Amino acid sequence: METLVDILRTRALTDPDGIAYIFLKGSEECKITYAQLDLEARRVAKLLEGQGSSALICHLPGLEYIYSFFGCLYAGVIAIPIYPPRFNQKLDRLSAIVSEIDVKCALISQSVLENVKPLLSEQPNLSQVKFIKTDLPHSLTANDLPFLQPEITGQSLAFLQFTSGSTSQPKGVMLTHANLINNLQAIHEKFESSKDSVGVIWLPPYHDMGLIGGILQPLYIGFPIFLMSPYSFLQRPMRWLQAVSQYKATISGAPNFAFDLCTKRITDEQAATLDLSSWKLAFCGAETVHAHVLENFYQKFKVAGFKKEAFYPCYGLAEATLIVSGGVKDKAVIVESFDATAIESQGRAVKSSVDLKSSRSYVGCGTAPKKYSIKIVDPITLKSLPDGAVGEIWFTGPSVAQGYWGRSEESERTFKAKIAGDSETNYLRTGDLGFLQGDELFVAGRIKDLLIIRGRNLYPQDIEKSVGESHPGLVSGTSAAFSIEFQGEEKLVVVQELDRRDAKPELLQEKSTEFIELIRKKIFEDHDLPVHAIALVKSHSIPITSSGKVQRQATRRLFLDNALPELRRFQEGVQVSS
Amino acid sequence: MNTQIDTVKLFTDYIYKVEKSKQFPTITRDAKISSLGIDSLGMMEIIGCFEDDLGIVIPDDKLATIQTVGDIEKVIMGQMASKLSN
Known part of the structure; x- marks a missing residue:
């Protein structure tokens, strides 16, 4: 058939x-x-x-x-x-x-x-x-x-x-x-x-x-x-x-x-x-x-x-039709504790005892089906990585999709990637980070700028567009939307730069309250999404690439490290303070 | 037959039942749901509360017409009426 x-x-x-x-x-x-x-x-x-x-x-x-x-x-x-x-x-x-x-x-x-x-x-x-x-x-x-x-x-x-x-x-x-x-x-x-x-x-x-x-x-x-x-x-x-x-x-x-x-x-x-x-x-x-x-x-x-x-x-993901990996039926779920710091900053999965502070539980997502193969690849050098190394999850097999409609360049890049030293096989770049332990796949994060909130995929560009439209005083291209994990759930965070005029001490309180309220409202109306946190920061403090594009992952890192020059932060469930 | 329902009061009860730790503005009939700070997941649960307490089922296609608390009342009244006439 x-x-x-x-x-x-x-x-x-x-x-x-x-x-x-x-x-x-x-x-x-x-x-x-x-x-x-x-x-x-x-x-x-x-x-x-x-x-x-x-x-x-x-x-x-x-x-x-x-x-x-x-x-x-x-x-x-x-x-x-x-x-x-x-x-x-x-x-x-x-x-x-x-x-x-x-x-x-x-x-x-x-x-x-x-x-x-x-x-x-x-x-x-x-x-x-x-x-x-x-x-x-x-x-x-x-x-x-x-x-x-x-x-x-x-x-x-x-x-x-x-x-x-x-x-x-x-x-x-x-x-x-x-x-x-x-x-x-x-x-x-x-x-x-x-x-x-x-x-x-x-x-x-x-x-x-x-x-x-x-x-x-x-x-x-x-x-x-x-x-x-x-x-x-x-x-x-x-x-x-x-x-x-x-x-x-x-x-x-x-x-x-x-x-x-x-x-x-x-x-x-x-x-x-x-x-x-x-x-x-x-x-x-x-x-x-x-x-x-x-x-x-x-x-x-x-x-x-x-x-x-x-x-x-x-x-799994839509680009692979659906399933990429799954466990063994009737077998207990594989849960392992790894040192989250080693995964995030050294790119290595190191097992750790549960009571260590930096230890985090990861759930094994099983193995690839027959006729399919999963590789962990360095996203920069495109070299295949060994067991336990963290890299991008690449996938090959007969259900990798044909590409994105009308987007040939992006399709070529995403669906026909080649691992260094193997010019024969086309791989799908999933944009997700993970590592293998034997054949077992663990998903450890994401390189692509995508938010997945309650199973829904959201593009940060759409959210940033709404932020820019929420108030005439906000300039587009001066915000970054990304997600962080909070109490085991992915949550939306928005970082927005403030114009120096609005950041003046005598105006800040009033202006920032207004911005926060309107940003939340607009994101709600457009995306049906509660905002977990909004950080209003000094102008020119969001990292950008040489071509002027907002670097969301870098902004996220700074946000998590409390290293942004924040003027005011709103956080869900926390009294607004400046 | 009394089909008066205090939708605003019920809605207020439900919103705090669904989102225990949040604060919401005062609920009025004209309050736009999108401006209250409750997402569609929370909203769905509120609809579920109405359904359970009033013994009605609100069809999916009616959900799309709801914008304000007053709209919920309209939909509920419609469903109650069709229930009573059956």
Whole structure:
């Protein structure tokens, strides 16, 4: 089987009445069989005739999302899942993607279209987009909609995965059917899933883990999957675990923060009502996995029969389709203590005893699947590094994506990197730092300027843009946004330079209060993100490169060392002081 | 039949339940949620509290229309009405 279309077609022909997906809406179970999914996909494919070579998917999580996605594949059209607009946010993200891709149509539901309609006129380039409602009632049958084989092969693009909701640099990762099928096989190999598996997933389908892990993987193997909206989970984390309990799920997972949220929000009494003994594989990825988060979760839910060996830390990224490494099923999580100072400043992983002050626990993220290889590489010399040395994580294998849409230079650099002394093999540069102990991968940080907060990827450029727009007195290019770790969670920090006029002692108090308030507000409105700390610093104190670019990592280092000439600092939960 | 709900009071209770250690400005019906300093994760939990206490389910597509505390009231009233008519 070469394409995802082949896979769904085979399921529909060999097991037409098999349940493909069950979407949970409150207490309601909305089901769709393989034959129904196949029919709906054919119907959507027909709607897409003559609408161009790609289509946005603007649905909220639900069955209409899934059949619209397959409808694109059936039509041989590149699907573009997007983050749906929330809380009346502006459509600038959608608009940025449309400018990037030049897409002509969008699949949407009636109710979402009602919500976005009043906002469409604010973005002129959205007038080129035809919105096609795919959830209108119909009485079409298989006879009305003959299956038409699209002209695609394994090498055809299936969809573009946008790695964030970035407006300044939306990067669409190009994934072919072959990329996907290879990664689905790798996940299968690692997760040891089978037809007897049962899944529960609340992850958003516009995110790689939700779409590939939650929707495509069950189809590939042929096991039932219970899906729910991420909003359902966030409203009541208990709903996730109740679904695992009720449906006796064997596979379910989420980013680190979700396990933490369950531990914090669910009471001991509630935990005791659950039966989590069926849960064989609790995968945890998409952001740094913390040992204490897993341990606290285990302590809370062992009363419900949750097994510690079920934890399954893994590492992956959209540029590699999804999975890069994962542990061994049913085996205890590997947690090792290393000297954090040696990792950060000497680039070496040195084991240390837990009671040392500089000691930190790192969770092993497993090994590469067969047919794939992970190398640790010096990001400057591009030389392969030995065991225990910290460097950039490089990855090679058949599911490394084709590149970023329309960004050939950046794609060449990121997806076709060569290790010194090996001109044959193309590697993906992940931008993450890590080290190997034998084959076991430990992730130790990041070189790329990316923030990952609660599993969400954010580009600092977007945040700095908002900071610059928050007040006319702030000049763009005079701020740096980065993340730091605070109580086991990644948090946003903004450093902003102040003009000398505003920094005068008699004005400082008033001006800085105003700036801090407006920066927080603007970041909130634009990115739905609380700011952990804002440091207002003297002008020209943020380090820049010779070409004038803000050096975020260097600024971060100075911030952590308290070495910036700070005029005032705001910190979440701490009284503002100057 | 009394369907009067003090949304502002409930919202205030919930926001401090969800974010125990933070201080928030006085909540009013017109308060823009984006200016209160609670993120969508916290907001989702607040919606969850309303759902649990009032025995309703707020559909995902309605969430996108919420901008102010008053909007929550509108959505809740809509859901209560459809619940009562069923």
